Amino acid sequence: MEPVDDLPVWDLSELYDRSDDPRLDDDLARVELLAADFERRFRGRLGEADAVLAALREQEAILELFGRVRAYAYLEFSTNSADPAFRRLLVRTDEVSARLDERMVFFRLELLALPEGVFDRIAAAPELAAYRNFLRQIARYRPHQLDEKQEILIGKKDITGKNAFVRLYDELTTAMTFPVTLDGRRQRLPGAAARNLFYHPEAAVRAGVVRAYYGQYARHGQTIATVFNSLVRDHGIECELRRFPHSTAPTHLANQVEEPTVRLMMDRIADQYGLVQEYYRLKARILGQARVRGSDLYAPVGEPVGDIPFARARTLVVDAFRGFDAELGALAERFFEERWIHAPVRRHKGGGAYCYGPGPGTHPFVLLNYSGSLRDVFTMAHELGHGLHDLLAAGQTYLNYHPPTVAAETASVFGEMLLAAAVKGEIPLRDRLIGFYCSHLEDIIATVFRQNMYTRFEREAHDRVNAALMSPEELCALWREEAQRLYGDAVEFLPLQRWNWAAIPHFFHYRFYCYAYSFGELFVLCLYQQHLEEGAAFAERYKDILRRGGSATPYELAASVGEDLDSPAFWDKGFRAIRGWLAELRALVDGGS
Numbered sequence: 396m397e398p399v400d401d402l403p404v405w406d407l408s409e410l411y412d413r414s415d416d417p418r419l420d421d422d423l424a425r426v427e428l429l430a431a432d433f434e435r436r437f438r439g440r441l442g443e444a445d446a447v448l449a450a451l452r453e454q455e456a457i458l459e460l461f462g463r464v465r466a467y468a469y470l471e472f473s474t475n476s477a478d479p480a481f482r483r484l485l486v487r488t489d490e491v492s493a494r495l496d497e498r499m500v501f502f503r504l505e506l507l508a509l510p511e512g513v514f515d516r517i518a519a520a521p522e523l524a525a526y527r528n529f530l531r532q533i534a535r536y537r538p539h540q541l542d543e544k545q546e547i548l549i550g551k552k553d554i555t556g557k558n559a560f561v562r563l564y565d566e567l568t569t570a571m572t573f574p575v576t577l578d579g580r581r582q583r584l585p586g587a588a589a590r591n592l593f594y595h596p597e598a599a600v601r602a603g604v605v606r607a608y609y610g611q612y613a614r615h616g617q618t619i620a621t622v623f624n625s626l627v628r629d630h631g632i633e634c635e636l637r638r639f640p641h642s643t644a645p646t647h648l649a650n651q652v653e654e655p656t657v658r659l660m661m662d663r664i665a666d667q668y669g670l671v672q673e674y675y676r677l678k679a680r681i682l683g684q685a686r687v688r689g690s691d692l693y694a695p696v697g698e699p700v701g702d703i704p705f706a707r708a709r710t711l712v713v714d715a716f717r718g719f720d721a722e723l724g725a726l727a728e729r730f731f732e733e734r735w736i737h738a739p740v741r742r743h744k745g746g747g748a749y750c751y752g753p754g755p756g757t758h759p760f761v762l763l764n765y766s767g768s769l770r771d772v773f774t775m776a777h778e779l780g781h782g783l784h785d786l787l788a789a790g791q792t793y794l795n796y797h798p799p800t801v802a803a804e805t806a807s808v809f810g811e812m813l814l815a816a817a818v819k820g821e822i823p824l825r826d827r828l829i830g831f832y833c834s835h836l837e838d839i840i841a842t843v844f845r846q847n848m849y850t851r852f853e854r855e856a857h858d859r860v861n862a863a864l865m866s867p868e869e870l871c872a873l874w875r876e877e878a879q880r881l882y883g884d885a886v887e888f889l890p891l892q893r894w895n896w897a898a899i900p901h902f903f904h905y906r907f908y909c910y911a912y913s914f915g916e917l918f919v920l921c922l923y924q925q926h927l928e929e930g931a932a933f934a935e936r937y938k939d940i941l942r943r944g945g946s947a948t949p950y951e952l953a954a955s956v957g958e959d960l961d962s963p964a965f966w967d968k969g970f971r972a973i974r975g976w977l978a979e980l981r982a983l984v985d986g987g988s
């Protein structure tokens with residue numbers, strides 16, 4: 396594996412040079428001046444389509460400028476959370492964001508205050524065709540809108556309320572280090588490096604790091620539970636104020652999907668939990684265990700592929716995209732050539748990976764924690780998929796740029812599927828092929844089934860917390876209950892793994908984000924099947940979905956390829972694909988027994 400210093404880091408100088416770059420102050424001041432002017436010129440003047448169009452365009456220009464500052468603050472903080480300058484800058488952008496909301500909240504409120512017929516006439520105007528879905532989405536919020544003073548008050552209290560709790564969680568968890576023993580030497584590792592050891596070839600190392608990792612979360616369990624309870628209560632209060640029927644309703648509204656659709660998907664997934672248990676019983680056979688131990692959940696099997704140099708990973712991923720479509724391959728290459736990637740594992744760098752797309756006028760940035768595993772290569776494909784989605788959607792305007800989260804995972808998961816097909820053909824040895832199948836199936840299980848489990852946990856936790864605060868042990872017990880439902884008797888977890896809920900950042904950063912992963916994976920399995928059936932002709936239809944960004948609802952995106960999200964048959968296509976992978980793995984295992 397190449398040294399950390401040899402891995403690429405992104406170049407943010409096209410945004411700003413440093414935390415005290417005077418352009419940061421200038422641009423933040425300009426944002427606030429433009430927002431004040433926006434309010435002065437458009438408040439009370441939104442009764443006609445031309446005024447709404449002018450206001451939308453000016454709003455987008457302000458948000459895009461602010462988005463560059465916010466991007467720089469977040470990207471720098473992500474790679475060095477210990478630097479107080481970047482922490483201060485991030486907090487400052489939170490404050491400016493709240494003031495922007497104050498200045499701009501009238502826009503949405505005035506549109507919603509228009510008589511329904513007038514609003515519909517404006518939304519149907521030809522000059523506003525590009526914003527049709529955006530305006531439809533505003534209209535969906537009509538039953539949940541508060542008055543202007545209340546909206547401003549909520550924005551103000553969030554600065555020292557939920558936003559502060561999220562920062563507390565981030566600062567607490569990114570500062571954690573984990574004591575592990577490697578090659579006879581005791582050392583402390585940051586979170587990303589410790590999590591990578593969940594896949595270590597030695598069972599004793601895996602067990603040690605699992606105990607160390609969740610042990611740290613257990614030590615801070617009371618604080619994390621307090622943060623979680625506070626965020627849940629905050630969400631519950633806001634749902635009550637806005638007259639949402641249940642705690643997941645705001646997320647569904649933002650995702651432009653309906654509760655029956657999400658419930659159908661979640662129920663179909665839960666009905667197929669037996670596939671997960673079947674897989675782990677097969678993995679227990681491979682490992683020579685009666686049941687898979689919790690610390691062996693991600694144990695590599697078969698002959699290891701070995702460390703994959705970053706340059707090789709780059710070639711594999713770019714070639715996988717290029718093999719599907721030349722344009723996508725060329726766009727993927729730009730992330731490496733133009734230094735849009737930050738790859739090394741470093742202390743005080745956020746764990747995991749993400750793609751940050753500031754807006755259509757600024758290219759996306761990808762954060763990785765690359766340590767050379769095959770899983771890291773798939774993570775690269777996943778995040779570059781997001782990046783390609785952002786680049787193709789750049790033809791949209793700012794307010795139509797980002798798709799809802801249920802559609803945001805389309806390109807990322809499709810990228811993983813393309814890589815899986817490409818890599819499988821390069822693995823001739825049976826033992827290595829078994830390892831690859833296991834890794835791929837575990838990724839699917841994590842994305843479809845485990846995220847469904849997360850959402851079930853989160854739903855139940857919100858219901859209980861809003862009735863009475865939950866203790867850390869009560870949260871751990873609920874986690875064990877949902878894990879048992881998913882894995883059955885196929886996995887025997889270590890006691891400390893009951894703290895897994897505390898290590899899931901999505902529970903703290905967002906509300907009910909996780910079902911979007913399940914949605915995206917199953918949607919992509921359907922798209923990928925169409926790709927196999929149609930060949931090269933499907934590439935343009937697929938890219939058209941990405942180009943639409945957030946300008947269409949998930950239902951419209953599915954309909955564009957002939958699918959119906961409210962049909963059980965749609966979701967079941969994905970399970971057929973999973974059964975196929977599982978059958979191929981079983982044949983490989985049985986063939987050598």
